[in-house]
Amino acid sequence: MAENIIQVERDGAVAIVTLNRPDALNALSRALRTEISRVFMELKGDAEIRAVVLTGAGRAFTAGVDLKEAGETGFALGADGGSIDIAKAIGEYPWPVIGAINGFAITGGFELALMCDVLLASENAKFADTHARVGIMPGWGLSQKLSRLIGTSRAKELSFTGNFLDAETAERWGLVNRVYKADELLPAARKMAHEMTSCDPVLLRGYKKMIDDGFAMPFGEALKEEVRRSAAHAASVTAESVEAARKKVTERGRGLN
Known part of the structure; x- marks a missing residue:
């Protein structure tokens, strides 16, 4: 497995988890999905950590499932089972997860963002659901979560066109809580996470x-x-x-x- 494809920084009771395949727009390869599952299961058992900030390195949060790898291996759905079920690993994490969406969050990456409890976005963030364009049915919750967050009509618009949603519109539609300048995103997410961990x-x-x-x-x-x-x-x-x-x-x- 490639080294450092995910980085974990511990800051008191907060863990900063960074997807680290910037040259591939943090595409969710099998190795990266495995690491995400492993990290969240590990943090679940860490008595010192009570909040997680999840973000990406470079220009993307994540561009979604690694389609190049999928074409080579036959993987298509993105809804892995067993030990690399990221939806299960994050869904069972008992403490708050703040998604710091620094750039592109596309298809499976959009689904990963929706696994978080709170979304904060950089001004550079862009969301897109291209499942219908690449011939893959969502399997990590997007078809159900998105409509509940922004309304059925808006969700259908995004999913049926595959068009990008910019950060400002995402905030206006209620998908993200706040939008920050790029260099202010992670400090803001870190601050919010510490505020959460100060609760009982x-x-x-x-x-x-x-x-x-x-x-x-x-x-x-x-x-x-x-x-x-x-x-x-x-x-x-x-x-x-x-x-x-x-x-x-x-x-x-x-x-x-």
Whole structure:
């Protein structure tokens, strides 16, 4: 396997994970997919890490599945099973994942971006779904996630044309939270990740799971599930812990003024 095709930097409770095949626009070769799965499974077991920033080196976040390799090996769908199922590896990661989309996020790369909990984009970011043009059916969730984020009509426009979506429009449509100048993207993502890790760890992990689980339920059932989990958690909360938390929140608010 090629060395350093993915890089991991640990910054306190935050891990910065960088796809590192810039000459190939970080195309998702079998080796890189294997490494992504391995890294997220490894970080899942790391007690020190409570948030991940996922980004790419060079001009692309990732241009998607390595079609050159696919043509040589017969791989087509991109929905690998077993040990290199990146959707499963990232989906089972219990802490927040911030996608810092630095450039092209195309087809499988678009799907990888949608596996993240929050998306921040560089002004150079561009999204495209070319599944219908290259003859591959999405297998990592794009057909279901994208319409829920930006609406069915807009999702169909992107998927049925294969056209690029620029960063500013992606922000306006609600696909990304914010757009930054290229050199400000990673610092902003790192800062947000540290803000997330400053929350109560039990709440942070439990809140992510509650949102994700509820998203897959009918709305009425999700509301009932929230009540159930809230009541279960309340049983472990004391008046003293609430007061201590209130003081911390107040102090943080004063510091932001």
